[in-house]
Amino acid sequence: MPKDVITTRAKDYNQWYLDIVREADMAEVAEIVRGCIVVKANGWAIWEMMQRELDDRIKETGHSNVQFPLLIPKSFIMREAEHVEGFAPEVAEVTRAGGEELAEPYVIRPTSETIIGHFYSRWIRSYRDLPLLYNQWCNVMRWEMRTRPFLRTAEFWWQEGHTAHATEADAEAETLKILHEVYADFAEQVMAVPVIRGLKTEKEKFPGALRSYCIEAMMQDGRALQSGTSHNLGQNFARAFDITYTDQGNTVQHCWTTSWGISTRLIGALIMTHSDDEGLVLPPRLAPTQVVVVPIYKNDAERGRVMEAVARITAEWKGRLRFKVDDRDNLTPGFKFNEWELKGVPVRIEVGPKDVEKGSVAIARRDVPGREGKSFVPQAGLTERIGALLDEIQASLFQRALAFREERSAFVSTYDELKQQIERGFAWAYWDGSDEDEKRIQDETRATIRCIPLEQPGTPGACVYTGRETTRQVVFARAY
């Protein structure tokens, strides 16, 4: 594997991303199925790690997993006015099955509010049935025109939570609980990706939602990536699908529903937040392999002694570290170092004949390339040392990403400043414009309002576009 299989970010950021996706065994474009990808072993293993962590949080907050059908009667998609506008143009339709034309086509779910709404209307009778707190892990399909591995694909994999509540306050509390306790916590603690928690503008919200909340992250090219959304759907879907309950006073009321999702596009966010020109960089909490051990030897006698030491060193790692011993015989250590660097393994341990003599090993950090990240440490106490190092790497990746975001963020007070700042990163600005103003800025700059952050300064200022005084700040950026 030659060193230069990865294009540098400076040379071509887009190609750098595609090179990592390919060389780190993450995914491959499935040209024969338009817009779809094959998720390869390293990519799917990372998604499994993400699923496990998210699923724990989803269950801890009181939700159960269920599974609704892949297919939705086409007429369902048409029932909620904004929803049909948002999704009807990009659905894939099943019109024939079992050798016959279908009377009514089905669509492959682009998202499941409609079919789940249908069932909730049957399952919910009384206030005693509420809240209903379900989630599903599944594939969905949206016939996108411009696709990119993980970031935007026709088929993708996600979780979609769907809940029903008696009151607006309950639905709002659920929407925010997911945003904070599940999504932002997962992004920051597990992915080591700092996020801004905010509200979407009317123009950017989910089709059919009352309010959409999101977490927004900054990629290494300064662009934003929406990393999770949590929607208070109000009573819109409850009205469209007749989801009602009888309250304690025996009155029939419409429910308040929510939906929220995080998808495989997060794998793209992970790559673009931490990786470097040598390949993938993974935070230890998501690394399918946290530690790789590369034995170094020149002959069978050395091999015997080295492998014996490796067996001894790794004996106590089982169940404590996710590790691999790379004992392939026909490859040089240098080749192996490269391959594991490409695949993003956080810590590499090298054991050679001299290490065996001295009772030491060499330890190299993936996140600090070259000599600076390499040290020689005693074999005694190695397990604890690696555990502490993994924690340090996890924290360091987060801090580095946070520092990068801060460095690339600035407050802007004029439209000209805004235009300049979005070339670099996030532009914070006072905002009191209309939907049309927002649209005009997007046409002129390709930047959108990513969100209205939940944390606001509270002091008034002049809108960056209209000059009108407001206390509301927003974040503008170009986005994936």
Add this chain to the structure above:
Amino acid sequence: MPKDVITTRAKDYNQWYLDIVREADMAEVAEIVRGCIVVKANGWAIWEMMQRELDDRIKETGHSNVQFPLLIPKSFIMREAEHVEGFAPEVAEVTRAGGEELAEPYVIRPTSETIIGHFYSRWIRSYRDLPLLYNQWCNVMRWEMRTRPFLRTAEFWWQEGHTAHATEADAEAETLKILHEVYADFAEQVMAVPVIRGLKTEKEKFPGALRSYCIEAMMQDGRALQSGTSHNLGQNFARAFDITYTDQGNTVQHCWTTSWGISTRLIGALIMTHSDDEGLVLPPRLAPTQVVVVPIYKNDAERGRVMEAVARITAEWKGRLRFKVDDRDNLTPGFKFNEWELKGVPVRIEVGPKDVEKGSVAIARRDVPGREGKSFVPQAGLTERIGALLDEIQASLFQRALAFREERSAFVSTYDELKQQIERGFAWAYWDGSDEDEKRIQDETRATIRCIPLEQPGTPGACVYTGRETTRQVVFARAY
């Protein structure tokens, strides 16, 4: 919840099954999507337990998980002669997407040999790339005419393993390793379902396979349920999709491939092996909740003392037992007992004021109904006692199912005996008939050859149908 929500097996076995599926919160028929189901919370939780156990075994035997597209170009299905015959009549086709008619339709995968074959032909170049050992967890779709929750549904969920090898011997070893170390081990050790490991006849094998192996279980009505299949595909798909490698002698060879799958129909097998007229019975290793604690009290003072004892008792259970404390206030203990019995929780603990005084609890086994399964034990040492009891229940369920199968199995030496025996269960018989004989027996008796068991007596006998001498025995049964 009235006691008689479950029809007895004696009255109507089929209705008994449907009642359990409904009342134990397992699944619901999704009438608006033909042949599909919604898998509800208890059903999906069991599937997640199954997935975890199977996935561990699949990874321990050296496989990685990946994910291939949901859609397959329709022409792919047509490439392997037997495969097209088997699957083309029951595919669902996507003919429109993004508002346009597609030039070539896609089918929703009924199984993925064809699309995976396409990618393997690109990925495999040399003997060094072999074996290729991948698996995927996904949904698949087959437009079945007669459906039944879990047992036969248009959409179902499964894992499908797909491997490529250099030689026939390697492919055969893989096929058998999956059958024994993954599928039979999982069925017997985890599901507590005894299985017969065998080879399918030519008539019953997978469309496109060289040889299909299976595990077959007996349900409580004496019918067989195929619980997992492992196929040696020979070079059939390698030829159809041009999967070749260059061997050590620099000659280009076709690969030998395998595929193997286990699906959500196993949930049906689980229900029909262990459950009784009171509802679901779950083996402890697959029970999402292994122990439920029901506090019993008449007033607030009692409630305080009882709940304090419950908190103390369960404090050390976290991470050791999967348990729930049913502290719902508005329901009677009797109602709760019924509900958890319906849902199959293996062990119930009751704690009342007298138990608090005596330092005891009542403990009830789900698999032994009534007084016989209930005892009073000290609170001291309860955790270990429950652990041991769960092991005992797991073993006892297996033994009970095994004894049932043995009691309902018999060797038959004439066609008349065969016809009688398949009314009761499995008929073991010498077999040297043709495909046509097999078909004729099926038409006349609705029984099929479930498999040619891998364990054979080795002594010769007369074929039950033709009278010709043979050493081969087979198992006949009616099947789900």
